[in-house]
Amino acid sequence: MTDKNKLSMFLFLLSEAAFFGVLIMSYLYYYPSYTGERNSPLALDPLLSGLFTIALLASSFTLWRAQKSTEHGQRGGQRVWLLATVALGAIFLGGQLWEYTQLIAENITISSSLFGTAFFTLTGVHGLHVFGGLLMLVIALGLALGGLLTPHRAIGLTMVELYWHFVDVVWLVIFTLVYLWPRL
Amino acid sequence: MSEISLAPDAADALPGLSQPSGLLRWIASVDHKQIGIMYIVGALVFFVIGGLEAMLIRAQLAQPNAKLISPEFYNQLFTMHGVTMVFLVGMPILIGFGNYLVPLQIGAHDMAFPRLNALGLWLFIFGGLLMYFSFFIGQAPDQGWFSYAPLAEQPYTSHRGPDYWSLGLFVTGIGSVSGAINVIVTVWTMRAPGLTMRRLPLFTWMTFINGFLIIFALQILNAGLVMLEVDRLFGGSWFTPPGSPVLWQHVFWSFGHPEVYILILPAFGMISEIIPVFSRKPIFGYEFVAGSTIVIGFLSFTVWAHHMFAVDLGIGWHAFQSAATMLISIPTGIKIFSWIATMWGGKLRFTTAMLFAASFLVIFTIGGITGVTFALVPTDWQTTDTYYVVAHFHYVLVGGTFFAVYAGVYYWYPKVVGRMLSERLGKWHFWLNFAGLNLTFFVQHFLGLMGMPRRVYTYPDLPGWGTLNLISTLGGLISALAVLVFVVNLVWSARRGQPAGDNPWQAWTLEWATTSPPPPHNFEELPPVRSRRPLWDLAHPEDPDWKREH
Numbered sequence A: 001m002t003d004k005n006k007l008s009m010f011l012f013l014l015s016e017a018a019f020f021g022v023l024i025m026s027y028l029y030y031y032p033s034y035t036g037e038r039n040s041p042l043a044l045d046p047l048l049s050g051l052f053t054i055a056l057l058a059s060s061f062t063l064w065r066a067q068k069s070t071e072h073g074q075r076g077g078q079r080v081w082l083l084a085t086v087a088l089g090a091i092f093l094g095g096q097l098w099e100y101t102q103l104i105a106e107n108i109t110i111s112s113s114l115f116g117t118a119f120f121t122l123t124g125v126h127g128l129h130v131f132g133g134l135l136m137l138v139i140a141l142g143l144a145l146g147g148l149l150t151p152h153r154a155i156g157l158t159m160v161e162l163y164w165h166f167v168d169v170v171w172l173v174i175f176t177l178v179y180l181w182p183r184l
Numbered sequence B: 001m002s003e004i005s006l007a008p009d010a011a012d013a014l015p016g017l018s019q020p021s022g023l024l025r026w027i028a029s030v031d032h033k034q035i036g037i038m039y040i041v042g043a044l045v046f047f048v049i050g051g052l053e054a055m056l057i058r059a060q061l062a063q064p065n066a067k068l069i070s071p072e073f074y075n076q077l078f079t080m081h082g083v084t085m086v087f088l089v090g091m092p093i094l095i096g097f098g099n100y101l102v103p104l105q106i107g108a109h110d111m112a113f114p115r116l117n118a119l120g121l122w123l124f125i126f127g128g129l130l131m132y133f134s135f136f137i138g139q140a141p142d143q144g145w146f147s148y149a150p151l152a153e154q155p156y157t158s159h160r161g162p163d164y165w166s167l168g169l170f171v172t173g174i175g176s177v178s179g180a181i182n183v184i185v186t187v188w189t190m191r192a193p194g195l196t197m198r199r200l201p202l203f204t205w206m207t208f209i210n211g212f213l214i215i216f217a218l219q220i221l222n223a224g225l226v227m228l229e230v231d232r233l234f235g236g237s238w239f240t241p242p243g244s245p246v247l248w249q250h251v252f253w254s255f256g257h258p259e260v261y262i263l264i265l266p267a268f269g270m271i272s273e274i275i276p277v278f279s280r281k282p283i284f285g286y287e288f289v290a291g292s293t294i295v296i297g298f299l300s301f302t303v304w305a306h307h308m309f310a311v312d313l314g315i316g317w318h319a320f321q322s323a324a325t326m327l328i329s330i331p332t333g334i335k336i337f338s339w340i341a342t343m344w345g346g347k348l349r350f351t352t353a354m355l356f357a358a359s360f361l362v363i364f365t366i367g368g369i370t371g372v373t374f375a376l377v378p379t380d381w382q383t384t385d386t387y388y389v390v391a392h393f394h395y396v397l398v399g400g401t402f403f404a405v406y407a408g409v410y411y412w413y414p415k416v417v418g419r420m421l422s423e424r425l426g427k428w429h430f431w432l433n434f435a436g437l438n439l440t441f442f443v444q445h446f447l448g449l450m451g452m453p454r455r456v457y458t459y460p461d462l463p464g465w466g467t468l469n470l471i472s473t474l475g476g477l478i479s480a481l482a483v484l485v486f487v488v489n490l491v492w493s494a495r496r497g498q499p500a501g502d503n504p505w506q507a508w509t510l511e512w513a514t515t516s517p518p519p520p521h522n523f524e525e526l527p528p529v530r531s532r533r534p535l536w537d538l539a540h541p542e543d544p545d546w547k548r549e550h
């Protein structure tokens, strides 16, 4: 890999993998003690969260299309795909917020139990990463609408795309471990 | 090459502070040389602060049952001394050297991302200021540099100290990661034609490997800091019941052990540059020195639990960690062997730089040997949390990292400033520091074996304890005097030192192929690189290295 921009993003994501790795391992460290009604991943709704997960996965696809459109100078496609990406990312984040309010209404909070602490830390930090990515996407969308996101500058969008796919993959790991695994 | 060219006026290469808008041209700079210098100067300022903290600690401990300072202030002092020396001195000074030297050693005009480079510098400075601001509100961190839970948790430390600690380290940590990414990308993509990875100068090579340690280790710490703050600010229970403080130890030492190597690998790199030049021989076993660095990098992430032998993790874990810890001393041993073999039969020139490098070998080896004794679980149980541990890691960090950095300063100062440091003052600095270090810390081995616990505010008048502690404090004073001589030398030589010329040591790597100080874009012209010692090849066309390499 000799493109310095891509290489730097790749290294950053490696370091982020270590960051999330510690949080995920720490979540699992306490896994045996997640027992009791409000101290258990069984309090979560995997179906609903699964829908939002699909939205996030779809946004990876639309962003890939947006990047290709940018490279080929197709400005219409670029705008539509970027808009779709932003919308799907926002749906995911909104879904997460809604899930949080539901849990808090059931008195499951960051300070209510060990599971609460672990769950809100892990998903909250991930949510912040999605939020950061969404900000970058909104900026990209603004540039695209202003006609500034030319093929010449496609590398910028490629960097955002790499980041976004990474955040997506991390979510798949979290979703599998936190939502699906306890139900198996 | 043999003719000494006049040092260009430093103002040609670097903006002077007295020039109009000179200060702004430093603060707003994205030039890797200026950023490197600012890293090093910033680290030296924190070094003086951390050193003064150590002096106060030693003053309090000079006699038994003393009450020179308050116990609360004492706790803040030993906490901030450790935090400062590790995060605000050791790391930034090594990163600063990397910033200055890596582009020059690979024949590049700057780092890959100059603005990201400036960001890293300012994050380091602001993170340090943030932590020190805590003193002004009277709530400085006092929980020890490793913030062990549950002590660092809300019920036991209700003031803001641990929060300043976490946020300050988070800020500097992001800076370190961005700097490390920058170094890796620079080395990978911007090397001069012909400068393959296998011809890389060893300082650059080790700084490159160190970059990988930083991007992983500091992010492990960052995750731990987030969890600690979730506990402290939002009432979480990661490290308090029903959670467990042992998890904090796992996370912290997963960062902490690699951190030890982060503080020593670039120092190894400096030694690997300096010893060959002053032995007039190429390094013995380049491949082994370079390769063993990669091995150290990997192993350093596997042995964290040797800091946790006092926790019952099961006999299997302890046995594995014990064996792995002994294993990791092998690649380090290989390096020491290579340096000695390089000196063997060489034409040794004992300049101040070489004196520091050679004594590094002795002191670091002592520190390494006492380190291996911790790998034996029963010995560890006897000595853990005593002054034996304090003696061990000061031998490694002062005698290792700092002596190597001193060697590096004496070696590269002429390149950076254009003038030589005074050898006379340098010799004074060396002998005072050598004596001071050994006086201070050698006796602490005995104090530890006699059972004196570390981090205590004071101690009872047991036989020998008062005398040994007084010797230790006197040693500290001598070290402080040594640092004073060093600072005087730095300032005096910048104005009055001998002009250095391009290559005062007849060294062989690319940074010596340009003027001292280098022009803004580093090189007017690069010599061809066909071996590990391009300047040797240039000076000896009849006997170049590249003819022998094949």
Ligand SMILES: [Cu+2]
Residues within 6 Å of the ligand: B256, B257, B260, B303, B304, B306, B307
């Ligand atoms: Cu260790």
